[in-house]
Amino acid sequence: MNKEINSALEVLKAGGLILYPTDTVWAIGCDASNAEAIDRVFALKKRDKSKPLTCLVSDDRMLKKYVKHVPASALNIIEITDKPTTIIYDEAQHLPLNLIAKDGTIAIRIPDDDFCYWLTRKLNGALVSTSANISDQPTPKSFKEISPEVLKGVDYVVNLQHDKICSKPSSIIKLGNNGIVKIIRA
Template sequence: MAVLLPINPEHPEPRKIKRAVEILEQGGVIGYPTDAVYGLGCDLMNKAAIERLYQIKGMQRDKNLAFICPDLADISRYAIVENAIYRVLKRFLPGPYCFVLTATREVPKMVQMKQKTVGIRVPAHPVTQALVRELGRPIISTTAAPPGEEPMVDPWEIKERFPGLELVLDAGAGGSVPTTVVDLSEGEVRILREGAGPTDELV
């Protein structure tokens, strides 16, 4: 059963971030807040942990996982970012968006979509940013919601619903609207899902 660990949403305590990162490094799966909804996640580079994440959520293997980078500079390791794409990313990130980009060889095949693309997030949330900075590489992100259901907003309920988690970082009630998903992989803006991020300036 997961441990529920209260954490300051504005100024996350370093020892609590360190504890969460130690769990990620050991192949654990955790629940954590983002600027949109609570997420479930693990270390991008741990294949066994990614398999566990699919099992814990009850998610089919063809469902895509996004991953979280600490900042724009880190994105270019995992995705091809041309000038026009960079301008879009710089305008809307950090923020409640997931951008679908062409993957580089650094991205494990397990998390690549069929077209060799990848969904990348840079959330505007101090806890999420602290996690990826401390880990030193991206963490996988999927909405904390049973398949086909609405996002869960209560950290305690997330802990109860997903007993395979090692830890849930409790930063208070989460949002109920997931990210806006935008495909930039073909050089034009295609909105795949309207969500927490406004779309009127994207098109």
């Protein structure tokens, strides 16, 4: 795993895109602090820039770097949930504008996956994580289902878990600073 982390890290630091396994589905990723790499992700996915991307962080300490105010309820959800959960937070900070939604929110998940944990730790920052498909196409459930267009569009494919079958993407919850909780995807 260390070899794959180091190889992916080298590509990320050079502004490249990686294809990698997460605790949910295979993902296209880049350094979340690199606006040009983020634009490449949007272009590869043919995704409308008004549809924000998700980020992965290693832990709640890293989460607090990118969210001005992390509601206590978010930390409780992260601690007790047994299902991968992405939370949309108000008042994103320290991220490029093309990663932050028009309303100032950001979607972030702390994955339960060793590779993702160590990659974000060694990157010392957030990692873009969006399903490895072209927009409006089905999310691939396995590496074999990833389209040739996506495979050719990334700079590095992580050589781990190629046989893994993914059940489904994470749940998505929006936690407003006003205390309102909205379930986007169960």
